[in-house]
Amino acid sequence: MLAAGGAESGRVRTGGGGGRLRTGSSLAPGDDFELAPGDDFELAPGDDFELAEGGCVASLARGGTDGGTDVRPEVGRGGEGFFDGFASSAMVLELTPSLKEAKIPRGEAAFRSRALEGVGHAMRWRPMSAPAELLVLRGARALDPARGLDATVDVVVERGRIVRLGPDAGAEPARAERAVVVEAGGRWLLPAFVDLHAHLREPGQEYKEDIASGLSAAAAGGYAHVCAMPNTQPVNDTRAVTEMMVHRAAEHGGPTLHPIAAITKRQEGKELTEMAELRAAGAVAVSDDGVCVMSSAVMRRALEYAKNFDMPVIQHAEDHELTAGADIHEGAISARLGLRGWPRVAEDVIVARDLLLAEYVGARYHVAHLSTRGSARLVREAKGRHIDVTCEVTPHHLLLTDAALLGYDTACKVNPPLREAEDVAALVEALADGTIDAIATDHAPHTPLEKDCELSQAKPGLMGLELCFGLLLGLVGTSGLTLERLVDALSTRPARIAGIDAPSLREGALAEFTLVDPAARWKPENERLRSKSRNTPFMSRELMGKVLLTLARGVVVHDANGGT
Numbered sequence: 010m011l012a013a014g015g016a017e018s019g020r021v022r023t024g025g026g027g028g029r030l031r032t033g034s035s036l037a038p039g040d041d042f043e044l045a046p047g048d049d050f051e052l053a054p055g056d057d058f059e060l061a062e063g064g065c066v067a068s069l070a071r072g073g074t075d076g077g078t079d080v081r082p083e084v085g086r087g088g089e090g091f092f093d094g095f096a097s098s099a100m101v102l103e104l105t106p107s108l109k110e111a112k113i114p115r116g117e118a119a120f121r122s123r124a125l126e127g128v129g130h131a132m133r134w135r136p137m138s139a140p141a142e143l144l145v146l147r148g149a150r151a152l153d154p155a156r157g158l159d160a161t162v163d164v165v166v167e168r169g170r171i172v173r174l175g176p177d178a179g180a181e182p183a184r185a186e187r188a189v190v191v192e193a194g195g196r197w198l199l200p201a202f203v204d205l206h207a208h209l210r211e212p213g214q215e216y217k218e219d220i221a222s223g224l225s226a227a228a229a230g231g232y233a234h235v236c237a238m239p240n241t242q243p244v245n246d247t248r249a250v251t252e253m254m255v256h257r258a259a260e261h262g263g264p265t266l267h268p269i270a271a272i273t274k275r276q277e278g279k280e281l282t283e284m285a286e287l288r289a290a291g292a293v294a295v296s297d298d299g300v301c302v303m304s305s306a307v308m309r310r311a312l313e314y315a316k317n318f319d320m321p322v323i324q325h326a327e328d329h330e331l332t333a334g335a336d337i338h339e340g341a342i343s344a345r346l347g348l349r350g351w352p353r354v355a356e357d358v359i360v361a362r363d364l365l366l367a368e369y370v371g372a373r374y375h376v377a378h379l380s381t382r383g384s385a386r387l388v389r390e391a392k393g394r395h396i397d398v399t400c401e402v403t404p405h406h407l408l409l410t411d412a413a414l415l416g417y418d419t420a421c422k423v424n425p426p427l428r429e430a431e432d433v434a435a436l437v438e439a440l441a442d443g444t445i446d447a448i449a450t451d452h453a454p455h456t457p458l459e460k461d462c463e464l465s466q467a468k469p470g471l472m473g474l475e476l477c478f479g480l481l482l483g484l485v486g487t488s489g490l491t492l493e494r495l496v497d498a499l500s501t502r503p504a505r506i507a508g509i510d511a512p513s514l515r516e517g518a519l520a521e522f523t524l525v526d527p528a529a530r531w532k533p534e535n536e537r538l539r540s541k542s543r544n545t546p547f548m549s550r551e552l553m554g555k556v557l558l559t560l561a562r563g564v565v566v567h568d569a570n571g572g573t
């Protein structure tokens with residue numbers, strides 16, 4: 010049996026005549042064996058095999074002189090006929106790491122290799138996207154606040170892991186023929202980002218976004234992990250939806266998706282979901298985001314129940330009775346525009362109540378998209394009293410005020426609404442001093458149809474995965490925010506909140522990092538954005554700092570320049 014490389018390994022069962030591993034070990038018919046990425050496995054003509062648990066998608070690559078065209082059948086669509094017509098070819102089994110828990114029914118994933126009879130062929134097993142075999146980054150400024158690291162170093166990635174990190178550590182590996190070398194002088198290497206709050210719209214609203222496009226956008230934004238909110242159609246309140254999302258993400262093969270399941274069934278605020286099952290299926294937290302859990306009794310039970318599974322309860326803090334009919338923040342601007350306002354206190358009263366409940370129950374509580382100075386003060390006080398509370402802020406609440414709505418710009422309609430300058434100042438200060446733990450995008454894609462209408466009709470939300478870092482780098486140096494705190498808030502802290510292994514720049518770690526050019530200036534409108542939607546007021550803003558390269562799970566998931 011070959012060594013299995015953790016998450017990136019899988020299992021194949023041979024049928025018929027058995028098989029042979031290129032490493033020399035031979036297999037008897039029916040043997041189970043495990044392969045690590047890059048291990049080769051050969052079958053003799055007429056041999057058959059099937060894919061067992063471990064989960065993988067088969068594909069056929071035209072090998073050798075034919076080039077590398079990949080054909081990727083759907084899971085369950087493999088079959089003899091599929092391989093017909095490919096003369097000189099190599100079969101490539103592409104493993105999707107997260108599928109190891111998705112349990113593809115054996116029969117569905119099984120296929121036979123007989124169609125390859127009489128052709129020279131080799132079998133190869135590799136992850137959905139090949140791990141960086143030997144990637145050498147030279148002379149980057151590596152910054153990992155969790156490790157106190159800020160130094161100019163080389164980083165060597167071999168088969169998906171950081172194997173060396175230090176000054177000149179890449180000099181020798183860079184000479185290897187198979188090495189891909191990136192001259193990274195003047196670039197910053199950061200632990201890859203973790204988004205606690207994104208709406209990927211699948212299932213149900215794939216016309217706005219789907220898991221594949223959302224994860225591609227995340228990769229382009231420097232993210233290795235994305236937590237997806239449950240207000241899909243149907244709502245992610247069952248094991249089946251959670252599993253489907255994990256499965257779809259694994260098929261895509263980009264950043265890792267972590268579903269956030271609903272607190273209550275259908276997000277109706279009444280009956281709790283089966284959190285034990287949802288946790289087991291891959292959910293990392295619970296939230297009814299989009300609506301607030303209004304009932305104190307339900308919120309109390311949710312905190313008590315989620316505590317058993319060490320999941321944070323994420324609240325969309327909005328007293329709906331105080332915000333009925335509101336489109337924007339309640340203040341001078343709403344009065345001037347003649348629009349009904351969403352007062353700060355509608356957020357503050359819920360946060361205050363929930364903090365009392367969290368303290369009483371002794372459970373983990375997290376405030377989504379905190380938007381008011383009052384909530385920031387409440388969280389600061391609660392942390393001072395050691396209540397187990399964390400919170401997040403969005404880029405738009407750090408950058409814009411309700412004055413952006415003076416022209417009735419629907420792109421600026423968001424929930425909670427853009428506030429006033431004093432809130433923005435308080436949020437930046439709270440982020441800088443760590444009261445606000447994390448930056449979350451609240452990526453909320455919508456189509457033009459849902460935004461090119463009257464303000465009152467427009468859907469709230471804006472897309473943000475690709476823009477977040479470029480929007481926020483400008484805050485460093487112009488406010489109290491340090492670069493270390495920015496990176497911490499984008500990566501380490503949100504990972505901890507979601508219980509995800511935090512991306513880390515150290516030898517032995519899985520390669521999950523992003524390489525950015527801090528000097529780059531760019532406008533979203535001039536870019537090929539990966540998201541399906543374009544609803545952002547920042548489309549023509551000049552952003553600062555650009556993501557060049559992102560690795561997630563040891564795999565290159567974004568490469569702005571190509572060829573890495």
Ligand SMILES: [Zn+2]
Nearest residue numbers: 298299325377
């Ligand atoms: Zn929300």
